[in-house]
Amino acid sequence: MRIDLVCPIPQSIESFITTGIVGRARQRSIVEIVLHNLHDYADNRYGHIDDEPYGGGAGMVIRCEPVFACIEQLKAERTYDEIIYLTPDGEPFTQALANTLALKTNLLFLAGRYKGVDQRVRDVLITREISIGDYVLSSGELAAAVVIDAIVRLLPGALNDAQSAQEDSFQEGLLSAPVYTRPAVFRGLAVPEVLLSGNHEAIRRWRYEQALARTRQRRPDLLATNGER
Ligand code: ADE
Numbered sequence: 001m002r003i004d005l006v007c008p009i010p011q012s013i014e015s016f017i018t019t020g021i022v023g024r025a026r027q028r029s030i031v032e033i034v035l036h037n038l039h040d041y042a043d044n045r046y047g048h049i050d051d052e053p054y055g056g057g058a059g060m061v062i063r064c065e066p067v068f069a070c071i072e073q074l075k076a077e078r079t080y081d082e083i084i085y086l087t088p089d090g091e092p093f094t095q096a097l098a099n100t101l102a103l104k105t106n107l108l109f110l111a112g113r114y115k116g117v118d119q120r121v122r123d124v125l126i127t128r129e130i131s132i133g134d135y136v137l138s139s140g141e142l143a144a145a146v147v148i149d150a151i152v153r154l155l156p157g158a159l160n161d162a163q164s165a166q167e168d169s170f171q172e173g174l175l176s177a178p179v180y181t182r183p184a185v186f187r188g189l190a191v192p193e194v195l196l197s198g199n200h201e202a203i204r205r206w207r208y209e210q211a212l213a214r215t216r217q218r219r220p221d222l223l224a225t226n227g228e229r
Contacts, residue, residue: 001104001155002032002078005144006070007111008049008062010035013141022149025158033148036074041066050114059115067110067121074108083108083127086143087116088136090129093147095170097130101147102154109148111140173222177210 005013016022017033025031039047043065050060071083081104091097101107110117110126122129132143152158154165169176180191194206215222 001030001102001151002034002106003148003151004034004036004074004080004106004108005111005141005148006036006038006067006074006108007141007144008038008113009139009141010037012139013145016145016149021158022152025152025155028157030155030157031152036070038062038066038070041069043069053115057115061115062112062117062121064118064120067117068125071108071110071125078106080106080108080127083110083125084147085110085112085117085122085126085129086132086140086147087112087129088131088134090131093130093132093150095150095168098147098150098154102151107151109144111144113138113140170222172211173225174211174215175219175222177207177214 007013014035017026017035022031022033026033038049042049043063048063049066050062053059053061074080075083082101084107086109110121130143130147132146137143159165165171167176180195184191184196192206194202197203
């Protein structure tokens with residue numbers, strides 16, 4: 001998979017793409033991630049990529065020119081499955097959407113700052129708009145990093161234990177069961193006995209029941225959308 005990220009301040013997420021699971025996936029050539037600085041495509045000698053909104057109001061708007069120049073150049077080089085704009089008014093990001101995007105070959109992300117991008121960019125270039133939650137970040141790069149992380153960890157070979165992405169929260173429409181590691185007793189707090197039993201069927205059943213109980217208590221909306229179990 002190849003991921004291009006077009007944004008105003010790529011330096012803000014450089015450590016994210018060079019470290020951890022995403023960094024390792026890049027080293028293993030499982031994913032190629034290329035950052036593009038919108039300032040490099042500014043059409044003026046000051047490097048300005050934003051301007052005041054027509055009609056007035058607070059905040060600055062990212063101009064059409066640098067975004068069209070950058071994205072049109074990238075589109076001339078390859079075909080993108082999706083060109084995604086990160087914005088609080090986009091479709092909510094879910095594990096299901098991460099699973100869908102993880103099957104693609106070329107993804108292009110546009111992350112804004114300030115008041116957002118000129119609507120004509122969205123009308124003409126963007127194929128999908130995603131929100132990572134009902135709150136406003138000052139950095140669209142951060143939202144892009146969240147989405148990219150959720151996708152990359154699903155790519156074959158990105159995680160060491162192939163099963164672990166399958167067992168994540170949300171993959172079965174449920175939150176995860178609690179996890180424990182050594183020691184078996186810490187300050188008088190014991191690990192549930194079933195986990196020490198070696199009985200894989202009993203462990204599987206216990207985890208399912210815990211996941212179901214946790215989901216019922218914390219996120220009953222998830223059960224409602226999946227049908228009551
Ligand atoms: N940019 C700023 N806030 C955002 C959000 N909640 N989701 C996606 N992009 C954003």
